[in-house]
Amino acid sequence: MRSFTKIxxxxxxxxxxxxxxxVVTTYLTILSIGQIEASCSxxxxxxxxxxxxxxxxxxxxxxxxxxxYGIIMILSLSHISSINILTRKIILxxxxxxxxxxxxxxYIEIFVIKALCQxxxxxxxxxxxxxxxxxxxxxxxxxxxxxxxxxxxxxxDEAKVSANPQNQR
Amino acid sequence: MDFLKNKFTLFGLIVFTxxxxxxxxxxxxxxxxxxxxxxxxxxxxxxxxGDPNAPVTIVKFxxxxxxxxxxxxxxxxxxxxxxxxxxxxANFIYRNYPFIGDESFQAxxxxxxxxxxxxxxxxxxxxxxxxxxxxxGTYSEKNLITxxxxxxxxxxxxxxxxxxxxxxxxxxxxxxxGKKLGIKSTPSVLIDGELILGTKSYGDYRVIIERALGN
Numbered sequence: 001m002r003s004f005t006k007i008x009x010x011x012x013x014x015x016x017x018x019x020x021x022x023v024v025t026t027y028l029t030i031l032s033i034g035q036i037e038a039s040c041s042x043x044x045x046x047x048x049x050x051x052x053x054x055x056x057x058x059x060x061x062x063x064x065x066x067x068x069y070g071i072i073m074i075l076s077l078s079h080i081s082s083i084n085i086l087t088r089k090i091i092l093x094x095x096x097x098x099x100x101x102x103x104x105x106x107y108i109e110i111f112v113i114k115a116l117c118q119x120x121x122x123x124x125x126x127x128x129x130x131x132x133x134x135x136x137x138x139x140x141x142x143x144x145x146x147x148x149x150x151x152x153x154x155x156x157d158e159a160k161v162s163a164n165p166q167n168q169r
Numbered sequence: 170m171d172f173l174k175n176k177f178t179l180f181g182l183i184v185f186t187x188x189x190x191x192x193x194x195x196x197x198x199x200x201x202x203x204x205x206x207x208x209x210x211x212x213x214x215x216x217x218x219g220d221p222n223a224p225v226t227i228v229k230f231x232x233x234x235x236x237x238x239x240x241x242x243x244x245x246x247x248x249x250x251x252x253x254x255x256x257x258x259a260n261f262i263y264r265n266y267p268f269i270g271d272e273s274f275q276a277x278x279x280x281x282x283x284x285x286x287x288x289x290x291x292x293x294x295x296x297x298x299x300x301x302x303x304x305x306g307t308y309s310e311k312n313l314i315t316x317x318x319x320x321x322x323x324x325x326x327x328x329x330x331x332x333x334x335x336x337x338x339x340x341x342x343x344x345x346x347g348k349k350l351g352i353k354s355t356p357s358v359l360i361d362g363e364l365i366l367g368t369k370s371y372g373d374y375r376v377i378i379e380r381a382l383g384n
Contacts, residue, residue, distance in 0.1 A: 019184065022185065030191070038237045038368040039237045040232060040235035041353060042354060066189075070181075070185040073181045073185065074178055076181075078178040080177050
């Protein structure tokens with residue numbers, strides 16, 4: 001039977017958390033699509049999903065959440081059996097965008113709309129958990145010298161992969 | 170694109186594709202959800218105002234704590250009453266669909282108690298005029314009795330009615346019928362069985378009523 005390293009288990013866990021996030025954001029997107037203008041929905045998250053901040057150019061923001069979780073899930077699963085700097089950079093960028101939007105929307109919910117949507121909060125918490133695990137993985141893998149987003153995205157290169165024998169699988 | 174070759178990645182891709190498919194199916198089905206036509210459930214309960222033999226029947230399902238229901242009742246709802254119910258062209262059935270909180274249920278009970286004194290329409294309006302957020306105590310029993318006083322209802326029998334819980338069964342029937350009709354939001358208005366979700370402009374309702382009248 002094939003055995004996995006600690007890092008591979010962590011990638012599995014990241015993929016699992018992303019799967020949960022994908023389910024939550026898919027449900028939120030369905031709620032958002034079904035939201036009838038000028039009505040009160042019995043399915044919850046009414047005030048948040050009816051607010052002007054819930055959509056960007058007519059597209060529900062939760063759909064963006066679906067994309068972020070989808071990308072992280074697929075790429076995390078791909079990392080179980082391969083090492084790829086580019087896909088790691090994409091994961092980091094997705095987390096960075098997802099967390100930025102998530103923090104902004106949570107602020108809007110608490111201080112502007114003054115109503116909390118349990119699904120939005122769940123999604124934000126799942127993304128936060130994912131961010132922490134991914135930073136732990138990257139620290140363990142020692143692929144990146146620093147975690148400054150611009151440095152990771154634009155300056156680091158694949159030379160570090162072969163330089164670190166721990167990363168060979 | 171080597172990473173796509175491994176089975177874990179493939180599994181992730183399949184799950185993600187299913188999620189996108191669910192959204193696409195929801196998008197298409199949400200465009201067809203206004204077609205429910207079930208007059209039987211809509212008119213089997215509630216309080217009817219206007220001429221029972223009028224050619225068109227309008228039914229509204231509302232929650233007293235829902236701001237969109239307030240917009241409907243104090244806006245197009247009033248105009249519909251003036252133009253069609255008061256002139257005998259249509260009758261109007263009030264039905265409750267309280268889901269936002271306990272105060273919704275309590276306000277629905279109060280409205281039915283006002284109906285016992287033939288003042289449902291006025292009481293319905295005064296509840297919405299006083300709307301001030303959800304579950305904030307606006308529709309406490311004390312406030313609902315004050316509203317009855319303002320309308321010069323018989324407060325003693327109103328209070329008695331409120332504490333007797335005699336209308337709970339009727340409200341529950343409204344909720345049950347609403348569920349059978351597939352109501353997922355309020356206000357939901359049915360004009361001769363045609364379900365209209367959300368608050369529309371008076372013009373939109375007028376077109377449907379005129380069509381139902383055969384004009």
